[in-house]
Amino acid sequence: MDQKDTEMNEKGVTSSTSGVVVQVREKKGPLRAAIPYMPFPVAVLCLFLNTFVPGLGTFVSAFTVLCGARTDLPDRHMCCVFWLNIAAAFIQILTAIIMVGWIMSIFWGMDMVILASYRDQRVPQQV
Numbered sequence: 001m002d003q004k005d006t007e008m009n010e011k012g013v014t015s016s017t018s019g020v021v022v023q024v025r026e027k028k029g030p031l032r033a034a035i036p037y038m039p040f041p042v043a044v045l046c047l048f049l050n051t052f053v054p055g056l057g058t059f060v061s062a063f064t065v066l067c068g069a070r071t072d073l074p075d076r077h078m079c080c081v082f083w084l085n086i087a088a089a090f091i092q093i094l095t096a097i098i099m100v101g102w103i104m105s106i107f108w109g110m111d112m113v114i115l116a117s118y119r120d121q122r123v124p125q126q127v
Contacts, residue, residue, distance in 0.1 A: 028072060030084060034065075034073055036061055036064045036071050036081075036085070036112075036115075037069055037116065038061060038115070038116050039119075042061075042116070043113045045057070046061050047106075047109030048109075050105040050108060054096035055088075055096065057108070058085060058089040061112060062085030065078060065082045066082055092104050
């Protein structure tokens with residue numbers, strides 16, 4: 001039994017006797033990483049706006065960056081992240097004619113709500 005456990009551990013497979021922790025990190029593009037972590041009600045409002053007027057919720061979320069909302073781009077300046085969100089909103093508006101922007105806008109709003117729920121579940125960090 002010990003030999004089988006050691007063979008599994010050498011291959012990187014988790015066994016019941018060892019505690020291997022695997023961390024998976026999603027690699028996001030600059031537009032997707034620029035989605036701000038907003039309060040939950042604001043994220044739901046942006047999802048609602050994106051559902052009925054493609055790009056409007058993304059446009060509103062860009063201003064939350066200027067109000068201090070955190071993003072997954074900590075090394076970029078606040079104005080750069082603001083303009084990335086504005087660019088995403090215009091892409092959604094321009095491609096809404098062929099339905100791509102509308103679908104993208106709804107998914108963008110869903111990502112905002114998901115990130116807002118992560119923000120609410122996160123333990124506050126000490127500064």
